[in-house]
Amino acid sequence: MSEISKLPRHVAIIMDGNGRWAKAHKLQVAQGHRRGTETLRSIIRESSDLGIEALSLYAFSTENWKRSPAEVGALMSLLLEYFTSEIDELDEKNVRIRILGDKDGLPGPQKQALIAAENRTRENTGLKLNIAINYGARDEILRAVKELAGRAARGEIAPEAITAADFEAALYTHGLPDVDLLIRTSGEMRLSNFLLYQCAYAEMTFPTVLWPDFSLEDYHSALAAFGKRDRRFGGRNE
Numbered sequence: 001m002s003e004i005s006k007l008p009r010h011v012a013i014i015m016d017g018n019g020r021w022a023k024a025h026k027l028q029v030a031q032g033h034r035r036g037t038e039t040l041r042s043i044i045r046e047s048s049d050l051g052i053e054a055l056s057l058y059a060f061s062t063e064n065w066k067r068s069p070a071e072v073g074a075l076m077s078l079l080l081e082y083f084t085s086e087i088d089e090l091d092e093k094n095v096r097i098r099i100l101g102d103k104d105g106l107p108g109p110q111k112q113a114l115i116a117a118e119n120r121t122r123e124n125t126g127l128k129l130n131i132a133i134n135y136g137a138r139d140e141i142l143r144a145v146k147e148l149a150g151r152a153a154r155g156e157i158a159p160e161a162i163t164a165a166d167f168e169a170a171l172y173t174h175g176l177p178d179v180d181l182l183i184r185t186s187g188e189m190r191l192s193n194f195l196l197y198q199c200a201y202a203e204m205t206f207p208t209v210l211w212p213d214f215s216l217e218d219y220h221s222a223l224a225a226f227g228k229r230d231r232r233f234g235g236r237n238e
């Protein structure tokens, strides 16, 4: 891994391809998500070991409710299983968990488990692990607009005085750095409503490997490629 010259502060991952992996192996889609959860475990562990500051993973979008009840049920069960079985190890590794998305729209047991994970790890100072569940970037932006509009209507803030910092403070990701590197597996090249505001200057990479097959070697390659990118943020590096 010697070729990684500069680590991103914030990595975001769209974990795509579980369904195609399951189909290719003649398995139910739920099995693809289960294998995808194994990949997620190893990527979280590696990010923590490498000293990456923040990792954001897209686990369930506001649009994923359109999938079959069986698939939604399987994903919800996996979420509950994951947060119940992994919380001790994550806490031991000093990982701080934050859920991005609307927890109120989730079934009771899942909501309780996510709140418990956030509360238990609130004081941890290691990897900032953000898991997007019932998350959509447009929904996040709209919520921030409503919050600021409410404050303006109550006379707490003048509309013309609203700053980018005020807006960012109203997002689920408040206090986190912008995304430096976005990885989407399975070869699809879309953002699919993930962290649209936070990815304004993200470097992006789209490995063709399906998420259940995404290895530590693949992760290291993405990180190494990031280290070689010339980032200008709209300016010029002379």
Ligand code: FPP
Residues within 6 Å of the ligand: 015, 016, 017, 018, 019, 020, 021, 033, 034, 036, 037, 040, 058, 059, 060, 064, 075, 078, 079, 082, 131, 186
């Ligand atoms: C996209 O693959 C993946 C998802 C919609 C779910 C991702 C969830 C996990 C990896 C596991 C559960 C999460 C946690 C936190 C335990 P797809 O099904 O859209 O793949 P396809 O495009 O090949 O059909």
